[in-house]
Amino acid sequence: MKKWFLVVFVVVNTVFVSCITNKDVVYLQDHSDGNDTIPVLRELPKPYKVQVNDLLSINVKALDEELTRIFNPIQGNTNTNSSNGQSQSSLYFNGFTVDDHGKIKFPILGEITVLGYTTTEIEALVKKELLEQYFKETAELFVTVRLPGVTYTVTGEVNGTGIYTIFEDRVNIIDALANAGDVMLTGNRKDILIVRQYPDGQRIHHIDLTDIKAMNSPYYYIQPNDIILVKPLKRKVFGAGQTVMQNFATVMSILAGITSLYVLTKSF
Structure with a gap:
């Protein structure tokens, strides 16, 4: 009787403990006692500072468009609503890539150091240099500098691993994961890893x-060029099922195999 009780205990424990619960898969749960106000984002992230290998889109406008033509090699093809591949490929060949020394090569002006600057700071820097070397104050110069969206990599326990680009200035990690098909049931949402580039x-x-x-x-x-890594839950590593029924079926299969082996050995 005690043996059967032990078997039943093991089965129940395996079925109900090993399965994936709501606490493992629900985002942004409130773990307070219910009396506290749910915390909200205190402040927006600080403006992104350009890193090595970043790709910049720089557009120069003035009253005389002929004077700005040399500075805008991709003018007329900067629509962010165009397909991801077309936009990215155009910028790859005609945009301005930050080299290993933190510089970009800009027409007329030559090399400009942009490493560690925000896009707003780069706009002011480029405009200042253009006014000093090429334009007059009466040209009504207008400079815009943008990152071509947020490009990031997702790998691990997600439904769609790969490299993605979202054409927004700010992208949170839940949006980024949703864009990659979301985390699988077997993914560990409690410990998402973010590999981030610094100088x-x-x-x-x-x-x-x-x-x-x-x-x-x-x-x-997230920031441009982030790598998001989603680890598997330990339950998957150990081969446990995702639901109660899957665990129950697995345990019953094991018990059936043990029973069959026991019967066969008794018959000899």
């Missing part, structure tokens, strides 16, 4: 997307 190299950061406090994390908003 001195790459660093790995962690964020728990099942906790609403993630909205206050400095890594809630």
Whole structure:
């Protein structure tokens, strides 16, 4: 009797403990006691500062369009609503890539250091240099500098691994994962890894997307060239099922095999 009780206990424990629960898959859960106000994002992320290998779209406008033609090699093909491939390929050949020394090569002006500058700061810098070397104040000069969307990589336990671009200035990590088909049931939402580029190299950061406090994390908003890694839950590593029925079927199959083996050995 005790043996059967032990078998039943093991079966029930495996079925109900090993399956994936709501706490594993629901985003931004409120873990407070219910008396506190749900925290919200305290402040927007600081403006992004340009890094090595970033691609910049720079557009120069003036009263005389003929004078600006040399500065706008992709003029007329900068529609951000165009297909991802066409937009990115055009900018790859005609945009301005930040080299290993943090510089871009700009027509007439030559090399300009942009590493560590925001796009607003680069606009002011390019406009200043153009007014000093090429244009007059009466030209009504207007310079815009933009990053061609946020390009990032997603890999691991997601439904669509790959490199993606979202044409927005700010993209949070949930939007980024949703764009990649979302995290699979077997993905560990409690420990998402973000590999981020800095001037001195790459660093790995962690964020728990099942906790609403993630909205206050400095890594809630992704940056260009981020790599998002989604690890599998330990349940998947150990081969457990995703639902109660899957675990029950697995355990019953094992018990059936053990029973059959026991019967066969008794018959000899």
